Amino acid sequence: MSFKSDFRELMRFEDQAEKCLKCGLCLYYCPVFREEHDESLVARGRNKLITELLSRQVDLTKEFDGNLGLCLACKRCSMFCPAGIHADQIMLALRADLVRERGLSLPKKAAYRWLIPYRQRFARLLKLAAKFQWFLPAYEGDFKRLPLFLSPLGKGRYVPHIASTSLIDQVPSVVPPPPGTQVKMRVGFFVGCVFNFIWPEIGKTIINFLVKNGIEVVIPKEQGCCGMPISGAGDFETARFLADNTVSVFNGLDFVVTGCATCSSALKHYQIYLADTEERVKSYGEFTAKVRDLTEFLVDDLKLPVSAYGTRHGESLRITYHDPCHLARYQNIVKQPRKILNSIGGLEFVEMEGADDCCGMGGAFSIYHYQLSQRIADRKIDLIKKTNADIVVTTCPGCMIQLQDSLLRHKMPKKVLHLAQLLNGEP
Numbered sequence: 455m456s457f458k459s460d461f462r463e464l465m466r467f468e469d470q471a472e473k474c475l476k477c478g479l480c481l482y483y484c485p486v487f488r489e490e491h492d493e494s495l496v497a498r499g500r501n502k503l504i505t506e507l508l509s510r511q512v513d514l515t516k517e518f519d520g521n522l523g524l525c526l527a528c529k530r531c532s533m534f535c536p537a538g539i540h541a542d543q544i545m546l547a548l549r550a551d552l553v554r555e556r557g558l559s560l561p562k563k564a565a566y567r568w569l570i571p572y573r574q575r576f577a578r579l580l581k582l583a584a585k586f587q588w589f590l591p592a593y594e595g596d597f598k599r600l601p602l603f604l605s606p607l608g609k610g611r612y613v614p615h616i617a618s619t620s621l622i623d624q625v626p627s628v629v630p631p632p633p634g635t636q637v638k639m640r641v642g643f644f645v646g647c648v649f650n651f652i653w654p655e656i657g658k659t660i661i662n663f664l665v666k667n668g669i670e671v672v673i674p675k676e677q678g679c680c681g682m683p684i685s686g687a688g689d690f691e692t693a694r695f696l697a698d699n700t701v702s703v704f705n706g707l708d709f710v711v712t713g714c715a716t717c718s719s720a721l722k723h724y725q726i727y728l729a730d731t732e733e734r735v736k737s738y739g740e741f742t743a744k745v746r747d748l749t750e751f752l753v754d755d756l757k758l759p760v761s762a763y764g765t766r767h768g769e770s771l772r773i774t775y776h777d778p779c780h781l782a783r784y785q786n787i788v789k790q791p792r793k794i795l796n797s798i799g800g801l802e803f804v805e806m807e808g809a810d811d812c813c814g815m816g817g818a819f820s821i822y823h824y825q826l827s828q829r830i831a832d833r834k835i836d837l838i839k840k841t842n843a844d845i846v847v848t849t850c851p852g853c854m855i856q857l858q859d860s861l862l863r864h865k866m867p868k869k870v871l872h873l874a875q876l877l878n879g880e881p
């Protein structure tokens with residue numbers, strides 16, 4: 455099939471693919487290559503194909519289409535690339551050109567254009583789904599196993615319970631600090647889809663902790679998805695619609711904070727991935743300068759003292775930490791979560807070997823390639839086992855879902871918690 459696109463999105467990253475030194479370091483670090491041993495799936499192979507594609511020496515075949523989907527966008531290849539190539543940016547831009555040229559499949563169109571961008575519609579559908587989830591067999595805590603007829607989403611996968619009321623519907627749009635507490639800042643809270651629809655209690659814990667520490671928390675009701683699953687699939691048009699909405703509803707605040715590593719990364723990268731006009735370069739740039747991941751905000755901006763993080767009473771818990779790709783590599787936030795975990799009394803923190811190895815989630819990657827995603831996760835589970843920890847802590851709800859599913863598959867009675875769940879001496 456001949457590709458007629460002008461590669462409008464890819465051209466913004468044209469120089470990157472050309473810089474490839476063909477050293478092959480990316481092969482060594484890529485979790486997909488480690489499983490599949492196919493060079494066309496890694497940065498070096500893709501750079502060669504992209505250079506040939508741009509010079510029209512080759513055409514975009516269906517095979518290449520498939521290869522593009524087999525990337526977790528984990529950024530491990532970029533971290534160690536001596537030429538400083540961002541393989542994830544090139545790959546997303548090419549996916550975007552593909553979508554512009556060929557459109558989206560019907561299921562993707564329904565999800566990305568009709569459902570996810572419209573928060574009310576999305577909320578109504580999930581509310582309905584929440585009423586029918588009783589038919590899934592109960593398993594561990596709030597995780598249930600998918601029945602066979604839903605195996606296209608991952609055969610035998612464990613999924614979390616959908617909340618009956620979303621976080622946005624449970625909290626007011628402004629939560630001030632308690633009377634008598636000095637207001638230090640006005641901060642917008644970007645909720646994110648997972649905290650909104652699955653774990654509203656984690657979102658409330660974050661809001662309460664911020665408020666307790668002198669922050670007036672603003673939770674705009676009109677906020678929606680950060681756009682990551684949609685831009686990741688190459689639908690930049692819808693992702694820009696969502697980014698424009700986010701930028702406008704969080705206007706006029708000191709900071710915009712989120713407890714989801716994927717959301718904070720998405721919001722901080724609006725300018726790089728999605729700014730296609732002068733106006734968007736300016737508005738996205740001003741917005742992203744105010745975005746903070748929760749851990750970064752508490753440590754670097756609020757500069758909370760150690761005592762603010764509380765002490766857990768009772769038996770000491772052994773915990774370890776998993777670095778989400780979107781926090782460690784996309785935002786270089788590695789020290790801050792460790793600083794918080796080491797500040798909480800009553801916890802024994804043990805560092806995991808390969809703490810920043812990707813868990814294999816990769817957003818929709820784990821839906822389209824569940825078996826491969828599980829094989830990547832199995833390596834992570836081996837590393838977790840070695841720590842002997844009772845609890846695995848992380849800061850990305852996507853990683854939480856993937857790790858808990860993998861631990862249940864391995865029949866390991868360990869819990870996965872978000873870092874915020876350990877604040878205030880919990881659990």
Ligand code: SF4
Nearest residue numbers: 474475477478480535
């Ligand atoms: S590590 Fe970077 S320079 Fe080396 S082959 Fe991979 S993409 Fe090219």
Ligand code: SF4
Nearest residue numbers: 484525526528529531
């Ligand atoms: S982003 Fe991750 S999965 Fe994709 S090529 Fe790079 S190392 Fe491999």
